[in-house]
Amino acid sequence: MAVITPRTRPARPVRSALSRLAERLATPLLPADYLDVIDPLLSGTRLRGRIVAIHPEARDAVTLVIQPGAGWRPHTPGQYLRLGVEVDGVRQWRCYSITSRLDRPDQCVSVTVKAIPGGLVSNYLVRRATVGTIVHLGLAAGDFVLGGVTGGAPAKVLFLTAGSGITPVMGILRNLDLEPDCDIVVVHSAPSAADVIFGGELRMLANRGRIRLIEIHTAVDGRLDIDDLGALVGDLAERHTWACGPAGLLDAVEKMWAEAGLADHLHTERFRPSLVALGDGGTVKFSSSAVSVEAGGSRSLLDTGEAAGVLMPSGCRMGVCFGCVAPLRRGAVRDLRTGAVTTAAEGDGVVIQTCISAAAGDCDIEL
Amino acid sequence: MTALQHTTHSPIAHLTEDDIENLGAELDAIRDQVIGSRGERDATYIRTVIAAQRRLELASRAVLLFSLFPPAWLIGTAGLSVSKIIENMEIGHNVMHGQWDWMRDPEIHSTTWEWDNAAPSDMWKHSHNELHHTYTNVLGKDHDLGYGIMRVDEDQPWSPFLLAQPLTNFINACLFQYGIAFYDLEVGKYLKGRVDKDDFVRRGRAVLAKIRRQATRDYLLHPLLSGPSALTTLTANLTANLVRNLWTHAVIMCGHFPEGVQTYTKTSIEGESHAQWYLRQMLGSANISGSPAMHFMTGNLSFQIEHHLYPDLPSNRYKEIAPKVQEVFERYGLTYTTGSLPRQVASAWGKIIRLSLPNNFVKSLTERLTAEPSAVSGATPRSSRAAA
Numbered sequence: 001m002a003v004i005t006p007r008t009r010p011a012r013p014v015r016s017a018l019s020r021l022a023e024r025l026a027t028p029l030l031p032a033d034y035l036d037v038i039d040p041l042l043s044g045t046r047l048r049g050r051i052v053a054i055h056p057e058a059r060d061a062v063t064l065v066i067q068p069g070a071g072w073r074p075h076t077p078g079q080y081l082r083l084g085v086e087v088d089g090v091r092q093w094r095c096y097s098i099t100s101r102l103d104r105p106d107q108c109v110s111v112t113v114k115a116i117p118g119g120l121v122s123n124y125l126v127r128r129a130t131v132g133t134i135v136h137l138g139l140a141a142g143d144f145v146l147g148g149v150t151g152g153a154p155a156k157v158l159f160l161t162a163g164s165g166i167t168p169v170m171g172i173l174r175n176l177d178l179e180p181d182c183d184i185v186v187v188h189s190a191p192s193a194a195d196v197i198f199g200g201e202l203r204m205l206a207n208r209g210r211i212r213l214i215e216i217h218t219a220v221d222g223r224l225d226i227d228d229l230g231a232l233v234g235d236l237a238e239r240h241t242w243a244c245g246p247a248g249l250l251d252a253v254e255k256m257w258a259e260a261g262l263a264d265h266l267h268t269e270r271f272r273p274s275l276v277a278l279g280d281g282g283t284v285k286f287s288s289s290a291v292s293v294e295a296g297g298s299r300s301l302l303d304t305g306e307a308a309g310v311l312m313p314s315g316c317r318m319g320v321c322f323g324c325v326a327p328l329r330r331g332a333v334r335d336l337r338t339g340a341v342t343t344a345a346e347g348d349g350v351v352i353q354t355c356i357s358a359a360a361g362d363c364d365i366e367l
Numbered sequence: 368m369t370a371l372q373h374t375t376h377s378p379i380a381h382l383t384e385d386d387i388e389n390l391g392a393e394l395d396a397i398r399d400q401v402i403g404s405r406g407e408r409d410a411t412y413i414r415t416v417i418a419a420q421r422r423l424e425l426a427s428r429a430v431l432l433f434s435l436f437p438p439a440w441l442i443g444t445a446g447l448s449v450s451k452i453i454e455n456m457e458i459g460h461n462v463m464h465g466q467w468d469w470m471r472d473p474e475i476h477s478t479t480w481e482w483d484n485a486a487p488s489d490m491w492k493h494s495h496n497e498l499h500h501t502y503t504n505v506l507g508k509d510h511d512l513g514y515g516i517m518r519v520d521e522d523q524p525w526s527p528f529l530l531a532q533p534l535t536n537f538i539n540a541c542l543f544q545y546g547i548a549f550y551d552l553e554v555g556k557y558l559k560g561r562v563d564k565d566d567f568v569r570r571g572r573a574v575l576a577k578i579r580r581q582a583t584r585d586y587l588l589h590p591l592l593s594g595p596s597a598l599t600t601l602t603a604n605l606t607a608n609l610v611r612n613l614w615t616h617a618v619i620m621c622g623h624f625p626e627g628v629q630t631y632t633k634t635s636i637e638g639e640s641h642a643q644w645y646l647r648q649m650l651g652s653a654n655i656s657g658s659p660a661m662h663f664m665t666g667n668l669s670f671q672i673e674h675h676l677y678p679d680l681p682s683n684r685y686k687e688i689a690p691k692v693q694e695v696f697e698r699y700g701l702t703y704t705t706g707s708l709p710r711q712v713a714s715a716w717g718k719i720i721r722l723s724l725p726n727n728f729v730k731s732l733t734e735r736l737t738a739e740p741s742a743v744s745g746a747t748p749r750s751s752r753a754a755a
Contacts, residue, residue, distance in 0.1 A: 025588055027580045028481035029421075033474075037421045046474075089410030091471040289478065309468055311476050 040134050041069030047137045051129060052108060058197045061114040061164070062126050063099065068109060068137060074102060075109065075140030076147065077175040078168045078242075082138030082315045082323055083111065087124045091136070093314050093323060094121045097168035098140060099198075102175050109140075112197060114164040138315065138323060144168050144242060144269040146179060153179040154240040158233055160253065162189040162224075162245030168269055169244065170198050173205060185233055189216040189224050189245070226252040237262060244269040270318060280334075282362040286310045287329060289367060295359040300336060302354040310367055312354060319356035328352045331363025370506055370522045371629045371650070378629065378650060381700055390699050391642025397691050398677050401684050409681045410470050417458055417475065424450040428589060434599035444603040448610040449664075454483050455615055456666025461682045463492050468679075485548040487577045490570060494551045500678050504623060504630045504651035511623065512630065514539070514546065515555045518722045519623075520630050525725045532723040536716075543612035548574050614664070617712050618655070622671040624715035625653045627704040648675040649696065654689075654705035661708060662686060672703065 022031040032043035040048050049072075053065040075081070075098050084093045096111035115126040129135075146153040159169045166188055176182070186206075190196045196215060206213035214232055216224050226249075230236050243253045243266065250268050257266040281297035284304055289311070295304040302324055305312040315323025319337060328344040328351065335342070336356050344350035354365070371377060382390075427446030434440040459482030461467070467475045481488050494510070502508035506522055513519040516539070517532045539546045552574055557567045585604040593600040629650040636647070655661070655669035662669045670685035673692055680688075696703040706714070721729075 021588070024580070024583060025592075027584050028483060028577075034421060034425060037418055037425070086407070086410060086470070086472075088406040089408075089470055306471070309465070311468060311471060311473060311478055313473075 041067070043069070044071035047071045047139065049109075049135050049137045051131055051133045051135060052106075054129065054131060057112055058114075058199065059195055060126060061112060061197050063110050063112045064125060064129065065100070065108050065110045066135060066137070067106070072107075072109075072137070073139055076145045077102065077172045077178070078145040079140040079142040079171070080144075080168065081109070081111065081140050082136075083121075083125075084136030084138075085121060085124060085129065085133075087120050092121045092124075093136075093138075094317065095315060097171050099167055099171045099174065102178075112164075112167050112170070114197065142168075142269070144244065144267060146172055146182070146242075153182045155181065156183045156235065156239040157185070158236065158239040158241040159184065159186045159188075160229070160241055160243040160245070160249075161186070162249050164197060165243075165245035165249075165269070166197055166202075167244075169242065170201070172242075173202075173211065176210065184211040185214070185239070186211050187214045187216070187224070187229070187232060189218055189249075191219040192217050224249075226256055229256075237265075240265050240267070242267045242269075280360050282331070282359040284331075284359050284362070285364045286367045287364050297334065297358050297360065298336070299358055300355050301333065301352075301357050301359065301363075301365060304359070305354065305365070305367065312367060314355060317355045319353055322353060324354045325351045326354055327366040329364040329366050332360040333357040333363055334360035370520070370632045371635070373522065373632075374629075378702060379646065382646075386699065387646055388640070388642045390695065391640070391645050393695055394642075394645050394676060394692075397688050397695075398680065401677070401680050401688060405469060405681065409683060410467075412683045413458075413462075413467050413470075413475060413681070416453070420450055420453045420458060424454070431589070431596070431600045431603050432593045433596055434593060434603050435596040439596075440599050440603055443600075444606050444610075447603065447607040451483055451607055451611040452614055452664055453666075455611060456618070456668065457663060457682060458482075458666075459484065459488075460666050460668070463488055464496060465679045466681050483581070485544040485574070485578050485581060486551050487548075487573050490551040490574070491547065494553070496678070500675065502636070503648055503675060504628070505633060505636055505647075506630055507633050508636075510550070514550050517719060519718060521722070521726050522630065522632075523722075525722075529723050533716075533720050536719050540613050540616035541609060543616040544608070545578070548578065617708075618665045618668055620715040621655050621708065621711040622652060622668060624718055625704065625706065625711045626714050626718060627702060628653050645676060648672070649701060651675065652704070653711060654703070655708050655711050656705050657708055659686075669708075672705075 019031070025031075026034060030045070032045050035042040036046070040046075041050060047069060049066040049068045051064050052067045055063045055065070057063050078097070080095045080097045082093055083096050084091055086092075096113060098109050099112045100108065100110035113122050113125045115122045146157070159172075161169050169186065173184075173186075176184075186202065188196065188202070193199060193215070196202065202211075202213055202215075205211045218224075233239070237260065241253070241257070243250055247270065250270060254263075254266065254268065257263050281295050281299075283292055284295045284301060285292045286305055286308070289309075291305075291308050291310050293304060293308045295301065300317075302312050302314055302317065306314075313324055313326065317324075328342070330345050332341055332343040333352055334340070334357065336358055341360050342350065342352060342357070352365075371379070379387075423446055427443045427450055430439050430446065431443035434443055459480065462475055462480045463477050463482070465477040468477050470476075473479055477492070482491075484491075499509055499511045504512060506512065506520060513523065516535055518525060518529045552567070552570055553562055556562050557564075585608065586601055589604060590597040590601040629647075631647060631651070636643075639647070649672060652671040652675045654672050655665065657669065667682040667685045668674060670689055673680075673685040673689055674682075676692065677685075677688075693703050
């Protein structure tokens with residue numbers, strides 16, 4: 001019988017004694033607060049990064065090269081990271097797909113950002129951020145990755161993307177030497193050839209025969225009709241498909257794959273929640289902050305809380321990253337994407353994602 | 368001062384209800400303008416102040432490692448004193464008011480901030496933000512009026528114990544951080560049996576734990592790190608804490624104790640509108656005039672009137688809105704109480720000394736000495752409570 005002895009003592013007792021001493025010297029602050037004064041990338045407890053280069057990518061899109069600070073762990077191609085920036089003095093978080101190669105000698109990561117009309121963070125990153133800007137980071141996360149499906153990458157793959165949905169796919173394509181035998185088709189939609197982010201690089205991969213690239217320029221060709229996909233790709237049923245793009249495209253794809261009985265061959269990444277629930281609303285109490293507000297049934301609890309001045313943890317704001325989860329002490333909330341209602345009573349230990357949940361009656365959030 | 372309702376010439380008698388509501392709307396407009404323009408400039412301000420304070424603290428503590436040399440002791444102690452004052456006043460007090468919560472930075476947020484003071488932040492926030500700022504200068508409700516140990520208003524009852532209050536006040540000034548901690552514990556309320564015992568014990572333990580951590584840092588670990596300079600670093604840290612206590616006590620006395628500040632009875636705030644609350648804050652607070660450096664070192668509490676009108680606006684904005692607020696005072700015929708730091712401190716101390724004696728004690732004493740014995744009964748201190 002194997003006996004597993006739990007290790008009760010820290011691995012490096014000297015170091016832990018030193019850090020306890022540092023904590024006592026720094027109280028009521030933390031040693032990290034003083035490290036931040038020296039260099040904001042030093043402290044591993046608060047993950048940050050520094051923008052070291054900004055490359056224009058396509059119309060209204062740039063690639064930011066970020067040097068992550070202490071505490072960063074390498075990503076898996078296809079994953080995203082949470083990026084926090086101060087826009088007009090206010091911390092804003094968004095998620096961006098990592099597009100860099102894993103084996104960069106400088107250990108930097110890159111993300112590619114397209115300015116969305118009216119987008120607070122994307123416009124800041126594309127037009128205002130400068131080299132040297134410190135950004136806040138969350139560790140790489142997400143399961144939009146090639147591995148893990150059948151233990152490794154499938155033999156045949158379709159990437160079905162539109163607009164900035166190409167970014168996680170580019171993160172995978174750039175690390176293709178990890179998957180040398182994979183047969184890949186990329187079907188990508190963008191308004192015009194000039195709007196294709198990474199257009200040159202994708203076409204070069206196609207010219208070298210590494211991928212088959214099908215570009216759809218919607219301003220000329222019109223939108224991709226999902227029923228034409230079979231004709232475009234041919235062996236659709238044999239492929240595992242990774243789809244990333246606007247909700248309309250993903251909804252159509254999910255429906256089609258489900259009808260074909262191939263739902264387990266489809267992997268999607270959603271960038272924004274599609275709102276279906278319009279309903280009750282109620283009084284939302286943020287109990288730890290002692291704030292109560294009336295909230296409509298179509299507004300996310302995250303927006304409601306932020307507007308009321310509550311310190312809301314947040315992330316992607318689209319239901320992906322779980323950076324915004326908070327305990328729902330009691331009450332009912334509705335998922336803005338699916339309309340599903342979640343209820344909780346005291347002690348249930350229910351946590352909800354505030355960015356895609358709206359009040360479905362009175363509720364009490366422990367924030 | 369005397370509760371507003373008992374004064375013969377009410378400073379607000381000339382205002383109609385409509386006037387007061389208009390005044391409230393004007394003050395709301397000033398607030399809206401600041402909130403609408405909060406942004407990068409303000410965020411940069413507080414981050415710069417926090418970084419500078421931490422650098423100053425690190426540098427001062429580094430210099431104090433060699434505090435055996437008198438110049439190092441002097442420079443290090445001065446730096447640490449200034450650093451502690453900034454940390455408590457411009458940073459701690461204001462962050463815990465939620466003035467910077469709009470930045471959504473969890474490291475500069477009222478719910479997460481802990482300050483270099485014996486009083487744990489959550490208890491301080493309750494007694495200061497909730498009680499003092501809501502019930503400002505309401506007799507029997509706002510315990511900041513004399514902190515339950517002193518008499519700072521004619522309408523507070525006198526007892527022989529208060530004869531010692533000039534001394535009490537001086538001791539409180541020297542030990543101010545502990546004074547605040549025990550005040551936030553509501554010891555008086557507990558002794559009267561109005562606080563749950565378990566709750567009181569739990570909070571008492573929290574206070575003691577914080578005091579122990581603070582004292583271990585200043586009086587044990589940093590001296591030990593200084594090696595041969597241990598003893599002088601200990602005296603340096605004691606001095607810095609004393610300087611911070613005396614300074615913060617002086618500034619805080621100037622906020623509500625100087626002559627000219629109004630107080631209110633409990634019943635007078637029943638059904639109070641937001642505009643009437645504004646008016647109470649306007650007449651219940653006093654400013655300190657002086658240089659930008661003085662304003663900074665008081666944590667902009669020298670703009671006490673502006674702070675009490677808008678406790679959650681960023682502190683760097685108070686000096687910008689002060690002229691607009693003062694102009695509103697003038698137009699509505701109200702007195703904007705302000706004065707230099709020495710004048711306001713002297714005024715507050717004068718009141719502490721005067722009110723250590725019963726009301727009109729000096730006056731009645733002189734009358735007693737000069738008048739016929741039959742006239743004495745008419746010169747007893749007026750009982751304003753009975754009159755009300």
